[in-house]
Amino acid sequence: MTIALNKAGKRFNRDWIFKDLTCRFESGNSYAITGSNGSGKSTLLQVISGSLTLNEGACRWSAAASIPADKIFRHISYCAPYLEVIEEMTLLEFLEFHQRFKPLLPGCTPKRIIEELGLEAAGDKRIQQFSSGMKQRAKLAQCIYSDTAVVILDEPCTNLDQQGIALYYSLIDQYCTNRLVLVGSNDETEYRFCQHRLSIMDYK
Numbered sequence: 001m002t003i004a005l006n007k008a009g010k011r012f013n014r015d016w017i018f019k020d021l022t023c024r025f026e027s028g029n030s031y032a033i034t035g036s037n038g039s040g041k042s043t044l045l046q047v048i049s050g051s052l053t054l055n056e057g058a059c060r061w062s063a064a065a066s067i068p069a070d071k072i073f074r075h076i077s078y079c080a081p082y083l084e085v086i087e088e089m090t091l092l093e094f095l096e097f098h099q100r101f102k103p104l105l106p107g108c109t110p111k112r113i114i115e116e117l118g119l120e121a122a123g124d125k126r127i128q129q130f131s132s133g134m135k136q137r138a139k140l141a142q143c144i145y146s147d148t149a150v151v152i153l154d155e156p157c158t159n160l161d162q163q164g165i166a167l168y169y170s171l172i173d174q175y176c177t178n179r180l181v182l183v184g185s186n187d188e189t190e191y192r193f194c195q196h197r198l199s200i201m202d203y204k
């Protein structure tokens with residue numbers, strides 16, 4: 001998978017969030033999108049995921065062939081604090097439900113995922129009864145275990161304790177090596193494994 005931005009610009013009303021951004025993101029690489037609060041990291045990630053459109057320039061997605069913007073969601077998994085989970089479901093129900101729309105990585109099952117997350121004791125608990133760190137583990141799992149070429153992680157360690165951060169790194173090591181990984185963050189703990197860095201502040 002290759003995602004190419006060409007002279008990309010995004011504004012909300014009259015405020016430009018970024019301008020003249022040209023770059024390429026390729027499978028097998030990980031990229032940190034950095035910048036201060038409100039600088040536009042999440043906005044750029046949403047453009048890359050196809051959920052926001054640009055005001056200037058172009059974002060193009062290609063694998064063996066070009067992928068249209070309205071189909072790219074099939075190839076992307078996304079984890080972010082502003083995305084909700086279905087709180088009325090148990091974690092097992094949630095992972096089984098999600099699997100109907102996006103298949104899991106080969107060999108992964110909802111039960112095995114719950115074990116790897118260390119959430120066996122909570123597998124039958126409704127997500128609304130989870131702590132914020134447990135919810136974040138569930139969101140990371142939904143994203144990383146989905147069989148997609150692109151993994152987008154916006155502030156992935158939100159609410160995680162040291163053990164949760166270790167789990168995050170182990171999921172990245174085990175399941176993300178050959179994929180295209182993008183991390184939006186201003187905390188190096190979340191993106192220190194990324195080979196490439198892009199500061200949104202350079203495109204103001």
Ligand SMILES: Nc1ncnc2c1ncn2[C@@H]1O[C@H](COP(=O)(O)OP(=O)(O)OP(=O)(O)O)[C@@H](O)[C@H]1O
Pocket residue numbers: 012013017035036037038039040041042043044186
């Ligand atoms: N739908 C929207 N309508 C208008 N303005 C928006 C909208 N979404 C974001 N913004 C503005 O765009 C700017 C960039 O927001 P964004 O969430 O992309 O920043 P961020 O770098 O991810 O911030 P943080 O580190 O705080 O998560 C902010 O000024 C924000 O208020």
